[in-house]
Amino acid sequence: MRLPVLTDKNLAMIDSNVLGKDGIAPMTMIVIAYKHGKDNTVFPIGTSAIVESFTCYTVGNTRHHYTLQVNGVSRVQIAEVNDSVTKCYTLNSTNMGAATKADQEFVDTAKKMLVVVANKLLQGEENIARLTLDALTDLCMSALPQVTYLEQLEFLAELDVLKRVDMVIAHVRKFMSGRKLALVTVKLDNPESLKNDDTVVERMRKTRAIPAEKRSDYRLHAPRKSIGEDEPMSETNNLGKQLQAAGLPEGPVKDTIMAEFRKYQNLPTSAAEHPVLRSYLQLVIDLPWSKLTSDKMDIKESRKLLEADHEGMDDVKKRILEFLAVKQLKNDLKAPILCLAGPPGVGKTSVAKSIANALGRNFQRIALGGIRDQSDIRGHRRTYVGAMPGRIINSLKQAKSRNPVILLDEVDKLGHGPHGDPSAALLEVLDPEQNHTFTDLYLNVPFDLSQVIFIATANDINKIPNALYDRMELVQMSSYSLLEKLKIAKTHIIPKQMAAHAVTPDYMSITDEAITSLIEYYTHEAGVRQLERAIGAICRNVALRVAEAINAGIDADVVSPRVDYPINIAPTDVEHILGNSKRKKNNNLAEVRKSNEPGVVLGLAWTPVGGEVLVIETALSEGKGTVILTGNLGTVIKESIQVALSFLRANAVKYELDVSGIGKSDLHVHLPAGAVGKDGPSAGCAFTLALFSLISGRAVRKDTAVTGEVTLTGKVLPVGGVKEKVLAAHRNKVYRVILPRANQLDTQDIDATILKSLEIEFVDNVHELFRLMIDGPLPIISSNSVPADPISAKM
Numbered sequence: 001m002r003l004p005v006l007t008d009k010n011l012a013m014i015d016s017n018v019l020g021k022d023g024i025a026p027m028t029m030i031v032i033a034y035k036h037g038k039d040n041t042v043f044p045i046g047t048s049a050i051v052e053s054f055t056c057y058t059v060g061n062t063r064h065h066y067t068l069q070v071n072g073v074s075r076v077q078i079a080e081v082n083d084s085v086t087k088c089y090t091l092n093s094t095n096m097g098a099a100t101k102a103d104q105e106f107v108d109t110a111k112k113m114l115v116v117v118a119n120k121l122l123q124g125e126e127n128i129a130r131l132t133l134d135a136l137t138d139l140c141m142s143a144l145p146q147v148t149y150l151e152q153l154e155f156l157a158e159l160d161v162l163k164r165v166d167m168v169i170a171h172v173r174k175f176m177s178g179r180k181l182a183l184v185t186v187k188l189d190n191p192e193s194l195k196n197d198d199t200v201v202e203r204m205r206k207t208r209a210i211p212a213e214k215r216s217d218y219r220l221h222a223p224r225k226s227i228g229e230d231e232p233m234s235e236t237n238n239l240g241k242q243l244q245a246a247g248l249p250e251g252p253v254k255d256t257i258m259a260e261f262r263k264y265q266n267l268p269t270s271a272a273e274h275p276v277l278r279s280y281l282q283l284v285i286d287l288p289w290s291k292l293t294s295d296k297m298d299i300k301e302s303r304k305l306l307e308a309d310h311e312g313m314d315d316v317k318k319r320i321l322e323f324l325a326v327k328q329l330k331n332d333l334k335a336p337i338l339c340l341a342g343p344p345g346v347g348k349t350s351v352a353k354s355i356a357n358a359l360g361r362n363f364q365r366i367a368l369g370g371i372r373d374q375s376d377i378r379g380h381r382r383t384y385v386g387a388m389p390g391r392i393i394n395s396l397k398q399a400k401s402r403n404p405v406i407l408l409d410e411v412d413k414l415g416h417g418p419h420g421d422p423s424a425a426l427l428e429v430l431d432p433e434q435n436h437t438f439t440d441l442y443l444n445v446p447f448d449l450s451q452v453i454f455i456a457t458a459n460d461i462n463k464i465p466n467a468l469y470d471r472m473e474l475v476q477m478s479s480y481s482l483l484e485k486l487k488i489a490k491t492h493i494i495p496k497q498m499a500a501h502a503v504t505p506d507y508m509s510i511t512d513e514a515i516t517s518l519i520e521y522y523t524h525e526a527g528v529r530q531l532e533r534a535i536g537a538i539c540r541n542v543a544l545r546v547a548e549a550i551n552a553g554i555d556a557d558v559v560s561p562r563v564d565y566p567i568n569i570a571p572t573d574v575e576h577i578l579g580n581s582k583r584k585k586n587n588n589l590a591e592v593r594k595s596n597e598p599g600v601v602l603g604l605a606w607t608p609v610g611g612e613v614l615v616i617e618t619a620l621s622e623g624k625g626t627v628i629l630t631g632n633l634g635t636v637i638k639e640s641i642q643v644a645l646s647f648l649r650a651n652a653v654k655y656e657l658d659v660s661g662i663g664k665s666d667l668h669v670h671l672p673a674g675a676v677g678k679d680g681p682s683a684g685c686a687f688t689l690a691l692f693s694l695i696s697g698r699a700v701r702k703d704t705a706v707t708g709e710v711t712l713t714g715k716v717l718p719v720g721g722v723k724e725k726v727l728a729a730h731r732n733k734v735y736r737v738i739l740p741r742a743n744q745l746d747t748q749d750i751d752a753t754i755l756k757s758l759e760i761e762f763v764d765n766v767h768e769l770f771r772l773m774i775d776g777p778l779p780i781i782s783s784n785s786v787p788a789d790p791i792s793a794k795m
C-alpha cells in the first residue's frame, strides 16, 4: 500500500534510515498507528512492512515529502516507542490451520471468494490467488473503500484469521449492497447458484454452522474444481522443500535465507520484488552448500594422468605432483594458489584441467580478461535492477560441488574501472584466512570457499596486480623449442585432431618434415595452438579426399577419386593444402645473415608470445645531426639508443672512432615490424654494437644474436626472458648467442639438447662484446673493469 510521509519526524527518519547512499536501501519498517483523541496515544498493534519504493515530492523550494510503497509482512505488538527506538515483537495470526474438514471447506471457499473480491478491487493485480487467507484478508481490507480509521484499527487488532474473514465479508456486503456480483458468479463453477454477494456470504456463514450430518449436502453444492490456487501454493511449498534439502549451514545463513523465503511467501506475485526474490531463492537452492566430491588419493595415478595428457614440461609436472602429494597427505591444506605463467598455447589451461582430473574434482574456468568491475567478482546488491551474483558464486553453482578446481584465467588481463578494483575482490577470494566466509553481495550470506582449489594463469607476470602476485606461487611455463613442438604434435596433437575429424591412421600419415615445415613456416608462436589449427586443416582436407573417394562418381572432380591409402602428407602437400607460407617469403633473416653490411646487428627480444630475433639497422645520411628512431619504439628503448651513442662518443678516442660525422649527418636507427610496439632496455648491447659498426665501418658477425642492457660506463647488465630469447635464436637457426654474464644461471632452464646445439658466450662489459663480435684487432683498453689484452674476435 501507499503511505504518505508528511511529518518532520517521519521525514527525518526516512532520510536517515531508508535512503541509503545508492538510492533506497532494503529495509523493514514498523508502521505505527495512533488512536485519535485527546492524547493521541499509540495503538498497541502495529505493522512490520518492507519498503519497496518511494516517491519524493517537493513542496515549494525547501520542503519535501515522500510517498512510500510498502508491503505489510506481519502484525507486531508495540512494546515501547520513544524518539530513538521502537521495541516490538511479531504477532502470528491464529486459526490458520483448519481444525475440521468443515473449517477447511470454509477456508477454501472464503479464499476463492476473497481472491475474486481482491481481483476486482485491485483491478488487474495478478496472481493474488497465490496469497494465503491471512494475507488475503489484509489485502482486501486495505483495498476496500469506505472503511473508517477506527474500523481499520479494529481489523488490525484482530489476530483470528477466520474472524477477519467475517469482518471483510461484512464490509464487502456493505460495499456491494445492491449490486450484482456477476464477477463472482462467472469465476465459480456453478454460476447459477451464486447470483449476488449476499448469496455467497450466506452460503459461507452456513458452511461454518452446518451440522456434521448435513455437510455432505453442502459438499454437493461446493465448487468442484479449483480456480487455480492449488498450483501456485504447491510451487511455493516445493521451493520450501528444496530449500530445506539444499544443505544450508545451520545458524545465521539458514536463518537469513529462511527469513527471505517467508518474505517471499507473503509477497503478492505482482510485487516488483517477487521475481527478484524467486531468482534469489533458486540460486540458493542451486548452490552446492554441502556437496563435496571425494578426492582421489593415488599419486601414481595422478602422475600417469599428467604424463598421458602432456608432453615434456617436466618441471611443471614435478611441481604439480608435489602440490597434489601434499594435498593428499594433509586434507585440510590451505593450498597455495598456483599461478601458471607463460606464453599463449603452452598448455596452462589444459594442465589445470589435468589437475582437476587427477584429483577427481569438478573443473570450472573463469575468464578474467577485461573484467573492470568489482561486482563481476563479488556480485551486485539485490536492490539494483538486473542484479546478478558474481562469477565466483556462479561458477560454484555450475560446478555443483563445494570443492571444485577453479581456473582464474588470465589474471594479468584484469582491468581497473570506475566501480572498484576487481583484483581487490579477488584478494578475499584467494586468501585462505578469509575465504571461508566469502560474501557475494547478491547472495548476501557467507559461502565457504576454503575447499576450492584456485589456479591462476597469466601471460605476463609483470602485469599481475602486486597484492595478488604476493598470494600466488609461480609456476613458469616457457615456450617450446622446435623439437618439443614436433614431439607434442606427434604424440598429442595429431592423434587428437585425427580423432576429432574421424581420420584414422589407415587413411592418413604425416612425415616429420611436413610437421617441421608447419612449425617453421606456417606458425609463429611460443605454444602449439596455431600448430593444432594447421594440423586440423590438414585432417579436414584428408577427410574430404577420403569422402570423395568413397563416394567417387563421374562428377567427383574436387580431388582425384583414386587414392592410395594411407594418404601421406609431405612438405609439398602442406604447401598445397595451406597455400604458400607468408613467413617463408617475408623472412629476411636469411638474407641478413649472408650480408656483411656494417651497422646491422641481430638482437633478441622478449614478447608475450615468446622470444624474437630482431634485425637492428642503422644508417647515416646527409642532414643536421638529427637522430631518427623508427619501428614503434617506447621511451626506455629510445633511452638505450641515447646511452649507446653517449658511450661511443665518450670512448671515441679509445676505440679510434671518428664521431664527428654523427653531428653533421642524420643518424637513423630502425627496428623491423613497426606495427608491434617495442620497449625495454635489453637492446642496449645490440644498439652499441650496431652504432660502433656503423661509425667504424667494420662489419659485425651475423651468425650471432645479442641481448643485454648497457650502462653509460659500458657495463652489461642482466635482462629478463633469457630462455625465451635463446629458444627464439635456436628456432631461427641462429646458433651463437651473447648474453650478460649475470644471466648465466638462467640458461640452466633450457633443454640440454638445445644447449648442445648452441654456442653461448657471456660478457660483463661492452669491450668483451666488441671482442666477440667485431672482426679484426681492437685497441688496448686499460681499466679496472675491462681486460687489457688486445684480442681479435674469431669468426
Ligand SMILES: Nc1ncnc2c1ncn2[C@@H]1O[C@H](COP(=O)(O)OP(=O)(O)OP(=O)(O)O)[C@@H](O)[C@H]1O
Binding pocket: 309, 310, 311, 312, 313, 342, 343, 344, 345, 346, 347, 348, 349, 350, 351, 457, 459, 488, 492, 493, 527, 528, 529, 532
Ligand atoms: N606439452 C603439451 N602436451 C600436449 N598438449 C599440449 C601441450 N602444451 C599445449 N598443448 C595443447 O595445446 C592446446 C592449447 O593449450 P592451452 O589452451 O592449455 O594453452 P594456454 O597456455 O592455456 O593458452 P592461453 O594463455 O592462450 O590461455 C591444448 O589443446 C593443449 O592440450
